[in-house]
Amino acid sequence: MIPTLLAQGEGEWLQGEGPESDVVMSTRIRLARNVQGYRFSTRIEIGESQELLGFLREKILSLPDRNFLWADLRDLGPIERQILVERHLISREHAAGDGPRGVAVEPGEKLGIMVLEEDHLRLQVLISGLDVEKAWREMSALSSGLAERIPFAWDERFGFLTACPTNVGTGLRVSAMLHLPGLVISRQIEKANQTAQKIHMAVRGLYGEGSRPASDLFQISNQVTLGRTEADLCAEFQEVVEKIVAWERETRNQLLAERRTELEDQASRSLGILERARTMTSEEALQHLSRLRLGIHLGLVENLSLAKLNRIFLWVQPGHIQKEAGKALDPQERDILRAEKLRELMP
Amino acid sequence: MIPTLLAQGEGEWLQGEGPESDVVMSTRIRLARNVQGYRFSTRIEIGESQELLGFLREKILSLPDRNFLWADLRDLGPIERQILVERHLISREHAAGDGPRGVAVEPGEKLGIMVLEEDHLRLQVLISGLDVEKAWREMSALSSGLAERIPFAWDERFGFLTACPTNVGTGLRVSAMLHLPGLVISRQIEKANQTAQKIHMAVRGLYGEGSRPASDLFQISNQVTLGRTEADLCAEFQEVVEKIVAWERETRNQLLAERRTELEDQASRSLGILERARTMTSEEALQHLSRLRLGIHLGLVENLSLAKLNRIFLWVQPGHIQKEAGKALDPQERDILRAEKLRELMP
Numbered sequence: 001m002i003p004t005l006l007a008q009g010e011g012e013w014l015q016g017e018g019p020e021s022d023v024v025m026s027t028r029i030r031l032a033r034n035v036q037g038y039r040f041s042t043r044i045e046i047g048e049s050q051e052l053l054g055f056l057r058e059k060i061l062s063l064p065d066r067n068f069l070w071a072d073l074r075d076l077g078p079i080e081r082q083i084l085v086e087r088h089l090i091s092r093e094h095a096a097g098d099g100p101r102g103v104a105v106e107p108g109e110k111l112g113i114m115v116l117e118e119d120h121l122r123l124q125v126l127i128s129g130l131d132v133e134k135a136w137r138e139m140s141a142l143s144s145g146l147a148e149r150i151p152f153a154w155d156e157r158f159g160f161l162t163a164c165p166t167n168v169g170t171g172l173r174v175s176a177m178l179h180l181p182g183l184v185i186s187r188q189i190e191k192a193n194q195t196a197q198k199i200h201m202a203v204r205g206l207y208g209e210g211s212r213p214a215s216d217l218f219q220i221s222n223q224v225t226l227g228r229t230e231a232d233l234c235a236e237f238q239e240v241v242e243k244i245v246a247w248e249r250e251t252r253n254q255l256l257a258e259r260r261t262e263l264e265d266q267a268s269r270s271l272g273i274l275e276r277a278r279t280m281t282s283e284e285a286l287q288h289l290s291r292l293r294l295g296i297h298l299g300l301v302e303n304l305s306l307a308k309l310n311r312i313f314l315w316v317q318p319g320h321i322q323k324e325a326g327k328a329l330d331p332q333e334r335d336i337l338r339a340e341k342l343r344e345l346m347p
Numbered sequence: 348m349i350p351t352l353l354a355q356g357e358g359e360w361l362q363g364e365g366p367e368s369d370v371v372m373s374t375r376i377r378l379a380r381n382v383q384g385y386r387f388s389t390r391i392e393i394g395e396s397q398e399l400l401g402f403l404r405e406k407i408l409s410l411p412d413r414n415f416l417w418a419d420l421r422d423l424g425p426i427e428r429q430i431l432v433e434r435h436l437i438s439r440e441h442a443a444g445d446g447p448r449g450v451a452v453e454p455g456e457k458l459g460i461m462v463l464e465e466d467h468l469r470l471q472v473l474i475s476g477l478d479v480e481k482a483w484r485e486m487s488a489l490s491s492g493l494a495e496r497i498p499f500a501w502d503e504r505f506g507f508l509t510a511c512p513t514n515v516g517t518g519l520r521v522s523a524m525l526h527l528p529g530l531v532i533s534r535q536i537e538k539a540n541q542t543a544q545k546i547h548m549a550v551r552g553l554y555g556e557g558s559r560p561a562s563d564l565f566q567i568s569n570q571v572t573l574g575r576t577e578a579d580l581c582a583e584f585q586e587v588v589e590k591i592v593a594w595e596r597e598t599r600n601q602l603l604a605e606r607r608t609e610l611e612d613q614a615s616r617s618l619g620i621l622e623r624a625r626t627m628t629s630e631e632a633l634q635h636l637s638r639l640r641l642g643i644h645l646g647l648v649e650n651l652s653l654a655k656l657n658r659i660f661l662w663v664q665p666g667h668i669q670k671e672a673g674k675a676l677d678p679q680e681r682d683i684l685r686a687e688k689l690r691e692l693m694p
Contacts, residue, residue, distance in 0.1 A: 261625060262626075265625035268623045269620050269624050269625075272623030276618055276619030278611045278612035278616075279609075
């Protein structure tokens with residue numbers, strides 16, 4: 001079953017479709033759930049967790065109208081775990097742990113479940129573009145199906161109980177992956193960050209440290225989970241992200257009007273370098289891919305689809321490069337193989 | 348006659364052929380000559396220089412077995428003069444002057460004559476690769492032919508008299524244009540420079556200021572013109588340049604053994620950027636072309652001939668870009684047209 005799950009490859013969220021997909025790469029909803037009568041994952045003992053893992057595996061795989069694939073994390077090597085992280089199917093923490101733990105994924109990778117991460121269950125819906133309502137409908141169906149078979153830990157006053165109090169209540173986190181090169185180039189990204197924080201949204205760089213990730217990709221998520229309905233949280237999130245999308249678009253248009261040649265030159269050079277380089281770090285690759293993505297949306301780059309670009313974003317990462325090679329590689333070897341893969345993938 | 352001379356275009360010295368052409372782009376010999384009974388160009392008066400110009404023009408154009416094309420510099424605009432500078436047919440000083448002055452060039456641009464530059468006549472032979480003896484034979488034939496028709500200023504003690512004492516005697520300057528990326532990358536270029544100076548050879552960067560010209564092209568020339576025969580000066584020069592060639596080759600091979608991936612990556616990226624950029628300064632273009640030239644000689648770049656690369660070296664320069672456009676352009680406009688031309692010329 002493990003190879004089947006790993007062989008899945010490219011999730012639907014990479015299609016580059018859905019509303020606002022010029023700015024929003026993907027929308028994600030996750031619910032934290034725990035099972036009544038078992039201690040939280042953080043305090044559980046090995047026998048108990050082994051039993052719980054088997055119980056949850058059986059419940060997930062027997063869900064009607066679902067077709068989950070399963071992997072026990074202990075059966076996966078470091079490269080295989082890293083691939084699942086890069087595909088956004090498991091967290092870095094889940095990959096790094098060593099107790100009994102599992103992951104379930106539906107083909108297309110829209111639905112995923114981490115088992116025995118910080119909570120017993122972390123349900124995930126991941127879709128292309130910005131559509132929180134759609135993601136919530138999917139999540140609602142998944143969690144209802146599971147709730148019919150699994151007694152979730154729930155308290156009348158607090159709502160769903162979670163290992164960490166920041167998740168208690170709805171157990172809901174909504175997040176979106178935004179491509180914000182316009183706000184970065186025009187030096188407004190810090191302002192966007194501060195504005196989001198004021199309304200209890202967190203913005204952080206994806207793939208890469210520092211205030212400007214090479215990819216210009218940022219993740220925004222809600223920080224409040226208690227005292228509001230799921231529908232309210234989703235609607236508010238959608239509204240906030242739509243505002244950032246409008247801001248980013250306006251900035252892009254302004255840049256296009258004022259610095260067209262420069263943007264065209266940058267995107268075009270990035271294309272030339274990706275087509276020709278013989279060695280490249282993942283950070284540099286992400287930077288070129290970001291410029292190309294902007295170029296595609298501004299109509300400055302031809303013959304390259306967003307779906308293809310998204311797949312490349314995934315494939316240049318260290319885990320995928322090593323999977324391709326079939327073995328662990330040192331960074332220099334990875335950089336050479338990455339450049340090779342890029343030459344193969346570019347138009 | 349002017350359009351004919353300007354339309355010539357690409358000199359034989361750009362063919363990338365001849366001995367040691369992996370390092371030596373071209374060999375040049377020039378002779379300074381003045382006409383008896385006229386004051387030096389630096390002190391001449393307008394009526395006298397007008398008369399001398401007509402006299403020399405007639406002598407040059409009537410040389411038997413020669414086919415010189417003629418242009419009066421006063422008939423040429425700034426862009427046309429700049430093109431002649433970029434083709435190494437006239438000096439910057441000759442282009443900048445405003446008195447009566449001319450230039451004569453044979454098709455193929457191997458033989459050229461500046462008339463009323465610092466000296467009344469500056470004869471030039473410019474050939475591909477390193478072959479001082481061949482260049483001297485050509486020069487000898489040209490100067491003899493002229494000497495039969497023109498009484499050169501000559502003194503028994505000093506030899507040929509010249510406007511500047513540094514040229515007196517033979518009036519000979521031998522120079523070669525060397526591509527020395529190996530010595531630059533390995534930080535030995537300063538040492539090469541000092542070694543050359545010790546034996547009275549001058550080394551200076553071509554196209555670009557500073558100790559490292561973007562093109563990695565250097566011109567080496569003899570500084571002694573007095574008290575030696577022309578044959579001696581030529582033989583010594585050939586010997587010195589051959590040593591530098593051997594040094595550069597050895598360094599390239601060492602770099603290839605130690606840093607192959609890096610060199611391959613640099614050459615290949617330069618190719619990608621030249622193929623794709625939308626705006627580029629001439630300095631940046633020269634840098635990429637230098638990396639490609641090295642790549643060709645190390646066998647790291649395919650499908651690109653040295654002759655083609657040499658032509659591109661010429662065509663990316665400001666005068667040629669503006670000639671192509673048919674009008675004067677500001678630097679930003681030139682950079683855009685240069686990138687356009689590069690996309691057209693690259694394989």
